[in-house]
Amino acid sequence: MDDRGPSASDLLAFVRRTAADAGLIASLPLDPEGRTWIRLDGPGGSEAWLIGWPPGTGTGWHDHGGSRGAFAAAAGELTEQSLAVRLPTEGWKTLELAEDVDRERRLSDGRGRAFGPHHVHEVFNASPSAHAVSVHAYYPPLPLMRRYSRSGAVLRLEEIERPEEWA
Template sequence: MTFSASPHSPAAVSAGPSSAQLLDFARGVASDAELVASLPLDPEGRTWARLDGPGGSEAWLIGWPPGTGTGWHDHGGSRGAFATASGGLTEQSLAVRLPTEGWKTLELAEGVDRQRQLRPGQGRAFGEHHVHQVLNESADAHAVSVHAYYPPLPLMRRYSRTGAVLRLEQVEIPEEWQ
C-alpha cells in the first residue's frame, strides 16, 4: 500500500526542501546574470517569470520598479526564501506568530517590527508563519529578486496596517496571480 500526503499536510511540508535549501536556490539563481537580465522590466509595475524550483517548490524571478512593494502579506503556510539579484530591497516583517484564522483585526505589541536591507547576493529564509512586506525604496533604480516557496503557495493573505493595527483585507488564491 502506498501512502501519499496531501500537498498541504504537515508530512508533505516537512518532506520538501527546507528554508535553507530554498535560500541556497534563490541565491544561486540570483547570481545568474544572464537569467536576471532576461527578465523584461516595466517602469510602471512589477514583472515576473515563473521558475522551476527545487523539490517541487514554486519559484519566481521578480522585477521591481522604483517605489513599488508588495504590501503586508503572508504565504498561506508555505515556508520560503528570497534573494536580491540586482538593486536593493527592504523587508519589513513581524517577529511574532499570528493566528492564521479566526480574526480580522489585531493590535500588535511594541517591539515586533523588524527591518532589513537586502543588497545583491543577500537573501532571507523564513518559516510557515512569516508576515512581511518587501519594498524597492529606490527613487530611480529597478531591483530584481528570486523567491521560492514550499509547498507551492496555496493562498496569500493580504493585510493593511495602520500603526499597531493589522487588518486582514483579502485572501488570494493562485489563479489570481499566476
C-alpha cells in the same frame, strides 16, 4: 507543517544561486510602471519566481498561506519589513500588535533570507530611480496569500488571494 520537500535552507541556497545567474537576471523584462515576473522551476517541487521591482513598488503586508520560503536580491536593493511574532491564521480580522515586533532589513548583492510558514512581511524597492530584481521560492507551492493593511499597531486582514487569481 509539511516536512517533505526542500527546507527553508535549501530554498535560500537555490535563490542565492539563481540570483547569481547574470544571464537569467538580464532576461527579465523590466517595466517602469509595475512589477514583472517569470516563473522558474524551483527545487524539489517548490514554486519559484524571478521578480522585477520598479522604483517605489512593493507587495504590501502579506503572508504565504503556510508555505516556507526564501528570497534574495539579484540587482538593486529591497527592503523587508516583517513581524517577529507568530500570528493566528484563522478566526480574526483585526489584531493589535505589541510594540517590539517590527523588524527591518535591507537586501542587496545576492543577500537573502529564509522564513518559516508563519512569516508576515512586506517587501519594497525604496529607490527613487533604480529597478531591483529578486528571486523567490516557496514550499509547498503557495496555496494562498493573505493580504493585510496596517495602521500603526493595528493589522487588519483585508483579503485572501488564491493562485488562480495570479495568472
